[in-house]
Amino acid sequence: MDILLVASAFNSLTQRVYAELSDQGHRVDVVLASHGTEAVRAAVRETGPELIVAPMLRTALPEDVWREHTCLIVHPGPPGDRGPSSLDWAIAQEASHWGVTVLRAEAAMDAGDVWAAESFAVPPVGKSDLYRGEVADAASAAVLLAVQRYADGSFKPRPQSDPGIRVVWRDFVHQEQRGIDWENDSTETVLRKLRGADSQPGVLDELLGREVFLHGGHPEDRLGGRPGELLATRAGAVCRATRDGAVWIPELRPRKSSGDPAPFRRPAASVLASFPAPPGAGRGTPGSDDRPHWLPVSDVPLELPPDRRTFADIRYRQRGDTGFLSFSFPGGAMSTDHCRRLLDAYRYALARPTSVLVLGGTRDFFSNGIHLSVIEASADPGAESWANLNAMDDLVEAVLRTTDRLVVAALGGNAAAGGVMLALAADEVWCRSGVVLNPHYRRMGLYGSEFWTYTLPRRVGPETARRLTSEALPVSAAAAARIGLVDRVVPVPPQRFTAEVERMAAARADAPDHARRVAAKAAARQADEERRPLAEYRRAELDRMRAVFFDPQAPYHALRAAFVRKLPAGSALPLATGGRR
Secondary structure, three states: OEEEEEEOOOOHHHHHHHHHHHHOOOEEEEEEHHHOHHHHHHHHHHHOOOEEEEOOOOOOOOHHHHHHOOEEEEEOOOOOEEOOOHHHHHHHOOOOEEEEEEEEOOOOOOOOOEEEEEEEEOOOOOHHHHHHHHHHHHHHHHHHHHHHHHHHOOOOOEOOOOOOOOOEEOOOOOHHHHOOOOOOOOHHHHHHHHHOOOOOOOEEEEEOOEEEEEEOOEEEOOOOOOOOOEEEEEOOEEEEEOOOOEEEEOEEEEOOOOOOOOOOOEEHHHHHHOOOOOOOOOOOOOOOOOOOOOOOEOOOOOOOOOOOOOOOOEEEEEEOOEEEEEEOOHHHOEOHHHHHHHHHHHHHHHOOOOOEEEEEEEEOOOEOOEOHHHHHHOOOHHHHHHHHHHHHHHHHHHHHOOOOOEEEEEEEOOEEOHHHHHHHOOOEEEEEOOOEEEOOOHHHOOOOOOOHHHHHHHHHOHHHHHHHHHHOOOEEHHHHHHHOOOOEEEOOOHHHHHHHHHHHHHHHHHOOOHHHHHHHHHHHHHHHHHHOOHHHHHHHHHHHHHHHHOOOOOHHHHHHHHHHOOOOHHHOOOOOOOOOO
8 A cells, every 4th residue: 555654753653654654665755743733744745655654753634634534543542542642651550461452643632443463571771672562563563454454344443432431531641740859769779760760751850950861770778878869970961859769860951041042852961070069078189071070980890690680781691602792871871981881891701701702682772873863952063973883883893803703683673774784794683573673874874984895795785785875764673684684583572582692592502503603703703804904994995974974064073963952853854754666
């Protein structure tokens, strides 16, 4: 069918629906509702869709559109649930199970007839992680089922007035309801509030006399102090005491002041470093890292006991002949510091006696490449872009030059740009069935690096590599496997991915052809190096990137600023959001 997706943003769920509908042979176009109702009407006129699907919509469809066309809305709540903050309430009320409903658009919000619905268990993770994992799985299944039912023509959607559906209206969750009472809230209560707002909108709070939004939260089982007291920093996060313990907060976003540009999320320690030190605080020893030096650093080893409850964005563990180097950075963005610390951890892992090394292997984002927010906040974005990209290249090159064991990249969540190329540096790429890959850089006005001109054609061939990087469209896990971008698709829910990767990695280490594969890998790397050294690929890519980074008129700078401040893409430079395949 001809299907038009109408979405407020080309976000992860919209990309997944786009890719999976395209995989089924549908002709799919995308229009952003953020460009206005006239843009939506124009897209409907130009594409003449048989069906309209709204995977993520913050505003109402024009009435003439939903009256004249069948429009299916994806609502992140079970049948009968209505309102704009469905997932927020699910987390706040500690729901054990939740659902996604595909319903027909009509005048009343979320009140249309039900075309499909799927349920899922709710794990104790952040809202954005839940949205990209369990919610996206349920939404994808429900959309594909609803589209099939619509195409068949015999299905009769279920009215929400049916006796079996309990209608519940849930109001928008305001900051007054999200606020943390540091004197009285337990650690678990604080974490639940943080989880319910981790990406958007954050929890409004006050630090050092400044209003900030708190994003993300992790428990801490050893540090403590007066409720609300700032205790320490670690890897860009800050630790704050609760009534009965402490929590780590990875990111902060200053509240907007009138006349200032829209602020954006970035590592909490760097935001605090821009505030005046509190009265009586020691100045500490200044260093090159961007953190408040009046707070102590609380480091932890790479290998942590499994029962430790603390924040560690990089961890290493070993089971038999297999090493697991896991990492999880907010939003999948990797700053210069992230890349350098991960490279140090990778070298540590290489010093361990293993035959297989797994990178990743946890749920949610694998990597989205360089950290645009840290770059935007820096004094010299061009120079920071350059430092960040070189640190990313150093990491990717270390993986490419590993010839004494097999390296597996295990993607439990989405990856984009340099994050995809980091995965492609490994010998095998395994990804969960719900993963969406964006193996391109064009939407940010970049040519790209991370040795993509070597690894991408090596896997998919020159012509497919050219198409992937020029079309700049999302690729589903199934499509990635078909074209050779990934080696294995792991059909498990997010919560089971780590355990399944452990099982698969143990089987790979015990495979009878393991020694032969390692030897063949080393020989192939030597032959490739003689044909064209990795240094030449890196030099050619970086020459193109240097010209962009240090040109203040290059589109990259405006696109980056719009992206990190969540401004409409059209307010910077036009970005294509989809198109027919």
